[in-house]
Amino acid sequence: MAIYEYDKSYGRTLxxxxxxxxxxxxxxxxxxxxxVTPDQFRxxxxxxxxxxxxxxxxxxGTNRDRANVTRIIDILEREGIVERQxxxxxxxxxxxxLTEKGKAIEAEAAECGRQAIQDSxxxxxxxxxxxxxxxxxxxxxxxx
Amino acid sequence: MAIYEYDKSYGRTLxxxxxxxxxxxxxxxxxxxxxVTPDQFRxxxxxxxxxxxxxxxxxxGTNRDRANVTRIIDILEREGIVERQxxxxxxxxxxxxLTEKGKAIEAEAAECGRQAIQDSxxxxxxxxxxxxxxxxxxxxxxxx
DNA sequence: TTATATTTGTTGCGTATTCAACAATTACAA
DNA sequence: TTGTAATTGTTGAATACGCAACAAATATAA
Numbered sequence: 001m002a003i004y005e006y007d008k009s010y011g012r013t014l015x016x017x018x019x020x021x022x023x024x025x026x027x028x029x030x031x032x033x034x035x036v037t038p039d040q041f042r043x044x045x046x047x048x049x050x051x052x053x054x055x056x057x058x059x060x061g062t063n064r065d066r067a068n069v070t071r072i073i074d075i076l077e078r079e080g081i082v083e084r085q086x087x088x089x090x091x092x093x094x095x096x097x098l099t100e101k102g103k104a105i106e107a108e109a110a111e112c113g114r115q116a117i118q119d120s121x122x123x124x125x126x127x128x129x130x131x132x133x134x135x136x137x138x139x140x141x142x143x144x
Numbered sequence: 145m146a147i148y149e150y151d152k153s154y155g156r157t158l159x160x161x162x163x164x165x166x167x168x169x170x171x172x173x174x175x176x177x178x179x180v181t182p183d184q185f186r187x188x189x190x191x192x193x194x195x196x197x198x199x200x201x202x203x204x205g206t207n208r209d210r211a212n213v214t215r216i217i218d219i220l221e222r223e224g225i226v227e228r229q230x231x232x233x234x235x236x237x238x239x240x241x242l243t244e245k246g247k248a249i250e251a252e253a254a255e256c257g258r259q260a261i262q263d264s265x266x267x268x269x270x271x272x273x274x275x276x277x278x279x280x281x282x283x284x285x286x287x288x
Numbered sequence: 289t290t291a292t293a294t295t296t297g298t299t300g301c302g303t304a305t306t307c308a309a310c311a312a313t314t315a316c317a318a
Numbered sequence: 319t320t321g322t323a324a325t326t327g328t329t330g331a332a333t334a335c336g337c338a339a340c341a342a343a344t345a346t347a348a
Contacts, residue, residue, distance in 0.1 A: 023287070128275050
């Protein structure tokens with residue numbers, strides 16, 4: 001069997017590219033003293049676009065499981081960034097709402113995200129990016 | 145400010161695509177009763193191509209830090225898949241070597257990897273994949 | 289209405305990840 | 319050669335992730 005170059009495979013390249021973007025985002029957030037990790041950022045983006053949704057909804061929207069969301073909300077709540085409020089009609093669920101602090105963070109945190117992505121795409125043409133995004137979306141679709 | 149669609153960004157799409165491939169690989173490994181996680185798989189691929197290297201070398205080759213490699217090697221050693229052997233000329237370092245079991249796993253595990261990638265790329269043309277890989281490599285280069 | 293199934297969130301467990309600090313060893317410069 | 323760097327691996331702490339099991343609440347079927 002010919003040697004398979006694992007480290008040049010699609011899966012590996014994808015993994016390393018993602019990790020690098022993740023670390024860059026973490027770096028920018030830390031530099032600006034925004035007390036949020038990239039994973040928490042992911043949950044927050046969903047809330048910025050969709051405030052006061054349930055943890056279940058957050059889990060679906062961030063491609064994670066409920067247990068995970070429980071713990072991330074625990075931390076965000078401890079940091080005073082979100083609050084758990086009772087759901088009006090379903091006593092199993094919470095409504096996760098942004099606090100003022102949580103809302104105030106958005107502009108700067110979003111700038112970190114934009115900057116990380118901009119860094120990562122330097123020298124890439126819009127056409128190349130379009131094809132790349134299409135492939136990534138296709139991958140997601142194929143595996144979902 | 146216009147609403148920024150975080151969930152359609154390059155960073156998010158990259159993250160979700162990677163997670164999906166990761167989960168698919170985990171699924172295939174589990175189905176075949178290969179006692180290795182995708183993260184351990186990553187370390188193993190490096191050893192299959194480059195046996196008996198140091199943990200530092202493994203960390204560089206897998207885009208992780210040394211602490212991480214220490215713990216993954218702990219697990220792989222406990223599972224009887226690799227062994228720590230003393231380095232001939234540097235008493236700080238180990239040589240990580242595959243056991244027979246570690247070598248025997250390769251064929252089947254590699255098949256899991258290939259299958260996961262094949263699943264993820266169904267319907268993607270070679271030309272599209274080429275562009276996508278170029279963008280991903282560029283991202284890695286930009287952020288390294 | 290009542291019994292059963294499903295949904296929502298939580299918790300335990302094992303693994304993964306980064307950061308910072310540390311000891312032992314090695315490399316290097318004065 | 320001796321004192322200072324740097325390197326290698328380890329550990330602790332905090333966060334993250336997926337899976338399985340669980341209780342409480344809700345939905346649904348008999």
